[in-house]
Amino acid sequence: MDIYTNDQIHTPPPLEQPEPHRGMLVLIFGIIGLFTCAIFSILAWVFGNEDLKKMESGRMDPAGRDTTNAGRILGIIGVAMNFIGLLAGLVAAVFMFGLTMADINSLF
C-alpha cells in the first residue's frame, strides 16, 4: 500500500475567478469626456472595447456589460463631437488664412 504525504496529494487548482468589471469607471469616463476633454472619451472607448471582449470570453464579470456598453457609446459620441469640432476649427483656420492671403494679394 502506498503512503502519501500531504504534499504529494494532488489537489485540483482552484477555478479562476473572472476579473471584476469596471463598468462604472467606463461610464464615468464617457460622461466626463462628453462634457470636457476628448482624452476621457478615448479612454472610455478603449476600455469599453477591451472589457466587452473580456466579458465575451468569460475573463471578466459580465454583470457590468450594460454600463460598460453605455460608457463606450458615450465615449464614441464624445470623440465624434470633438473630432467634428476639430475639423470645423481646421476648416475655419484654412478659410481665414485664404481671406488673409486674398487681402494681401489685393494690396499689390
Place this chain on the structure above:
Amino acid sequence: MRLLLERTSTRFPGGKGPVLVLSFSLVGYVGLHLLYESGLKLCWFRSLTGINCPACGLSRAFLSLFQGRFVQAFFYNPFMLLFSLGVFLQLFSTTVFKRRIALEASARERNLLLVAFLVLFLLNWLYLILFLP
C-alpha cells in the same frame, strides 16, 4: 492590490479606431495651434459657462513641458497633466512594445481607487476655477 507589467497579445487591445482618432486629433490640435498665432480657444465649456473646464490649461501645460518649463507646466493643470502623461505612456508602450501596466485589484479596491480619482479630479477642477487665468 499590485501593479504588473503584462504582455498583450495584440498592439491594439482596445481596437485600432480610438488610437487612430487620437493620433489624428493630436496632429489636428498641433496644426491648429500653429495656424492661430494669437492662441487657440477651443474650449466650448468655457465659452458657454465662463468658468474653466477640468481640462483647461492642458495645452499650455504641454507647451510649457516641451519648452522645458516643468514646474510651470505642472501648475497649469497638475492632475490632468500627470493623468494624460500616464495615458500616453500606456498607449505608447502597448502599441510599440506590446506591454502595459495592469492593475490587479479586488472589486472593493477598484471602487476605492475610483472614488480617489473622482475626489482628485474635483479638487483639481476647483483649483483651476479659482487659480487658473
